[in-house]
Amino acid sequence: MQVTSDVTEGALILRVHGTKEAWLENFQSLQEYTDEIIRVTGKQVEIRIYGTAMRIEYYGSADMKIVGLIQKIEYL
Amino acid sequence: MGKLQTWLKGYIEIYVHGNHPERFLSLLHNKQIHIWDMKPSEDGYLFKMERKHFRDLDAIRKKTGSQIEVRNKYGLPFWLFRYRKRKFFALGLILAGALVYVCSLFIWDINVDGTYFYTDEQIQMRIEDEYVTLGQRKSQIDCNWLEEQLRQDFPEISWVSCEIIGTQLNVEIKETLEGTEIVNEDTPIQDIVAAKDGVIVEMITRSGTPVAKVGQTVSKGDILISGVIHIYDDFDEVLETDYVAADGDVIAETVYTYEDSFELQYYEKEYTGVHQTAITVEVVNWVQEIHLPWKDFTNFDVVEENHKLRLGHTYYLPFSFTVSERREYIPVMVTYSEEEAKARAEERLQRYIDNLSEKEVEIMENHVTIECRDGICHAAGNLVVWERIGYGRELIIPSEPQEETTE
Numbered sequence: 159m160q161v162t163s164d165v166t167e168g169a170l171i172l173r174v175h176g177t178k179e180a181w182l183e184n185f186q187s188l189q190e191y192t193d194e195i196i197r198v199t200g201k202q203v204e205i206r207i208y209g210t211a212m213r214i215e216y217y218g219s220a221d222m223k224i225v226g227l228i229q230k231i232e233y234l
Numbered sequence: 235m236g237k238l239q240t241w242l243k244g245y246i247e248i249y250v251h252g253n254h255p256e257r258f259l260s261l262l263h264n265k266q267i268h269i270w271d272m273k274p275s276e277d278g279y280l281f282k283m284e285r286k287h288f289r290d291l292d293a294i295r296k297k298t299g300s301q302i303e304v305r306n307k308y309g310l311p312f313w314l315f316r317y318r319k320r321k322f323f324a325l326g327l328i329l330a331g332a333l334v335y336v337c338s339l340f341i342w343d344i345n346v347d348g349t350y351f352y353t354d355e356q357i358q359m360r361i362e363d364e365y366v367t368l369g370q371r372k373s374q375i376d377c378n379w380l381e382e383q384l385r386q387d388f389p390e391i392s393w394v395s396c397e398i399i400g401t402q403l404n405v406e407i408k409e410t411l412e413g414t415e416i417v418n419e420d421t422p423i424q425d426i427v428a429a430k431d432g433v434i435v436e437m438i439t440r441s442g443t444p445v446a447k448v449g450q451t452v453s454k455g456d457i458l459i460s461g462v463i464h465i466y467d468d469f470d471e472v473l474e475t476d477y478v479a480a481d482g483d484v485i486a487e488t489v490y491t492y493e494d495s496f497e498l499q500y501y502e503k504e505y506t507g508v509h510q511t512a513i514t515v516e517v518v519n520w521v522q523e524i525h526l527p528w529k530d531f532t533n534f535d536v537v538e539e540n541h542k543l544r545l546g547h548t549y550y551l552p553f554s555f556t557v558s559e560r561r562e563y564i565p566v567m568v569t570y571s572e573e574e575a576k577a578r579a580e581e582r583l584q585r586y587i588d589n590l591s592e593k594e595v596e597i598m599e600n601h602v603t604i605e606c607r608d609g610i611c612h613a614a615g616n617l618v619v620w621e622r623i624g625y626g627r628e629l630i631i632p633s634e635p636q637e638e639t640t641e
Contacts, residue, residue, distance in 0.1 A: 187259075191259075191272070192274050213272070217259065218266075
């Protein structure tokens with residue numbers, strides 16, 4: 159049986175629906191949040207989501223939902 | 235969590251700023267505190283969270299050196315706190331709710347629809363007097379039983395349906411159509427006789443022996459179609475006599491004498507514009523009229539408007555008020571001019587003709603003349619019409635001649 163890396167390594171999960179909604183799981187902390195950028199760190203990676211009118215609709219213990227017009231996603 | 239549940243528990247809007255507000259948010263995440271509607275604002279962030287986690291924020295604030303402000307409070311706990319001093323208002327709300335609920339258990343209005351021969355009021359009065367009183371509990375009303383009673387009380391009702399909607403009893407009625415004859419299979423043996431004098435213009439015999447013929451002048455009571463049928467043998471002698479219920483249509487030309495008169499002088503109401511209003515409040519059976527002392531009007535009209543209080547369309551309450559207005563007038567003597575009088579006489583004649591037409595009487599000739607003389611307008615003359623004149627009259631079978639023929 160293959161166990162996915164999000165369970166074994168706590169890898170960050172990013173799910174994007176079109177260009178207007180994104181869900182993030184297994185994140186560690188929010189580094190930056192403005193109308194244009196949302197910067198989130200995971201265990202091994204940092205994700206930058208660029209766009210316009212970016213909003214964090216909810217920010218829970220397990221996941222967060224990002225809405226807005228997503229233009230670019232970067233992994234560092 | 236549903237929005238309603240969140241509202242019931244209460245939630246707050248927090249503004250966090252100062253050193254590293256992002257770290258503050260990360261600690262919220264680590265402590266598994268759920269937040270929503272987060273947005274950057276000025277130097278920090280605005281977000282909403284449940285009221286119960288507010289105390290946890292203090293430790294995070296100290297740890298990160300951030301500052302927090304409560305910007306808004308939402309939900310039931312805050313609403314109750316805000317209106318804590320308005321106990322009587324809350325009590326009033328509860329009492330009003332209870333009153334509305336209690337009132338909804340009773341019937342406060344009866345509505346009758348579909349009457350033609352009877353009037354709505356007639357049926358409503360019977361229901362109120364005998365079966366369902368206003369203010370009776372809905373659970374005590376058996377609609378099927380009520381329908382049965384109404385059918386027995388009013389024989390013209392062919393179909394009735396009772397239904398309770400809200401606090402209203404709705405009674406829908408269909409009556410036997412006007413002119414519809416109840417078919418009686420046991421029609422007695424009969425002749426068709428003339429109901430009035432006239433000259434027969436059309437005649438159709440469905441059963442029986444035609445006695446009269448088209449063009450014949452008949453008098454009231456004359457047999458038109460006989461219920462006796464003779465069967466003759468080859469020698470023109472009566473072989474057998476049968477008795478049947480004669481049936482057929484007999485249309486005759488008859489004459490109606492029309493006479494009508496009215497005085498040319500009459501009184502017309504000239505309203506003075508002075509009026510007085512009274513309000514009558516009715517709560518179940520308690521009635522109270524409220525008005526100033528009545529003005530001394532010699533002649534007046536009373537116009538009443540009744541308003542039943544209701545919630546929505548069918549939730550009638552046991553409260554109603556009637557606005558009645560007394561309007562003073564002075565009777566003024568007016569005289570019709572000859573043209574006006576003739577127009578009025580013609581209008582009355584036309585109404586008479588319309589009534590006849592409703593009874594399937596066809597007007598063929600109109601010989602009515604209108605004259606105005608000595609302050610009186612006379613309309614007199616004859617109307618020649620075509621109408622059905624035949625009706626059934628029971629036929630008595632002669633017993634003796636029958637015995638003679640059998641011998």
